[in-house]
Amino acid sequence: MRLDKLLCDAGWGSRREMRRAVAQGRVTVDGAVVVSADARVDPALPVRIDGQDADYRPHDYLMLHKPAGVVSATEDPRLPTVIGLLPPRYRRRGLFPVGRLDRDTTGLLLLTNDGALAHALMAPGRHVDKVYMVLVEGPLTEADRAAFAAGLTLRSGEAFAPAELSILSSGARSLARLTLREGRHHQIKRMMAARGHEVQSLKRVSIARLTLDETLPPGAWRPLSDGETALLRAPSAALYTK
Numbered sequence: 001m002r003l004d005k006l007l008c009d010a011g012w013g014s015r016r017e018m019r020r021a022v023a024q025g026r027v028t029v030d031g032a033v034v035v036s037a038d039a040r041v042d043p044a045l046p047v048r049i050d051g052q053d054a055d056y057r058p059h060d061y062l063m064l065h066k067p068a069g070v071v072s073a074t075e076d077p078r079l080p081t082v083i084g085l086l087p088p089r090y091r092r093r094g095l096f097p098v099g100r101l102d103r104d105t106t107g108l109l110l111l112t113n114d115g116a117l118a119h120a121l122m123a124p125g126r127h128v129d130k131v132y133m134v135l136v137e138g139p140l141t142e143a144d145r146a147a148f149a150a151g152l153t154l155r156s157g158e159a160f161a162p163a164e165l166s167i168l169s170s171g172a173r174s175l176a177r178l179t180l181r182e183g184r185h186h187q188i189k190r191m192m193a194a195r196g197h198e199v200q201s202l203k204r205v206s207i208a209r210l211t212l213d214e215t216l217p218p219g220a221w222r223p224l225s226d227g228e229t230a231l232l233r234a235p236s237a238a239l240y241t242k
């Protein structure tokens with residue numbers, strides 16, 4: 001791979017800026033300064049720019065603790081986006097959110113530039129478990145649990161797949177853990193509304209076997225570990241389908 005392309009793809013700047021950086025002797029490959037931006041390098045070798053690991057990898061996989069108030073989009077004319085929470089180097093990497101959370105929903109959001117993985121996780125029919133903590137108005141009951149388990153059908157005729165509602169507390173406000181295997185627009189809010197409950201807050205805590213790192217405060221992110229990435233890459237049928 002050409003050195004200027006590798007640096008550019010790794011998000012360090014434009015091709016032109018990278019050619020200049022290389023010519024200025026700011027880039028090393030395997031410990032040696034390389035001044036030709038056309039040089040072909042093995043991406044497995046350590047490449048450094050201004051003393052920092054260039055950290056080239058074909059794809060990025062980040063876990064974001066999505067805060068309320070930002071939209072799950074790469075661009076928005078009016079509102080802050082989840083991509084805007086990342087440092088500039090990552091903003092140049094073509095990352096996008098895997099599925100959407102509503103603006104007021106918090107919790108686990110995966111950001112990647114690996115379209116195949118995003119498809120494997122989110123395509124309809126993949127049945128990947130997504131687990132949410134949901135706080136609603138009013139008491140949740142066994143009848144609610146049974147209705148979710150049976151698969152809710154709205155008055156409009158729209159039918160949802162069975163979902164697992166585990167009631168953690170019930171009262172004027174109730175807390176539950178809800179596992180969905182599909183991801184439709186405002187799904188939980190609409191399911192809860194159909195049972196007469198208004199959602200007060202919603203937080204996603206896991207997707208498939210990947211769990212939100214609770215040491216990340218809202219708005220913070222980190223790359224997935226190799227183990228976490230491997231979990232997501234494993235054959236979907238074996239891992240995600242129940």
Ligand code: URA
Pocket residue numbers: 100101102103105185186187188189190202
């Ligand atoms: N269901 C919703 O209603 N909103 C979300 O953000 C996710 C699931």
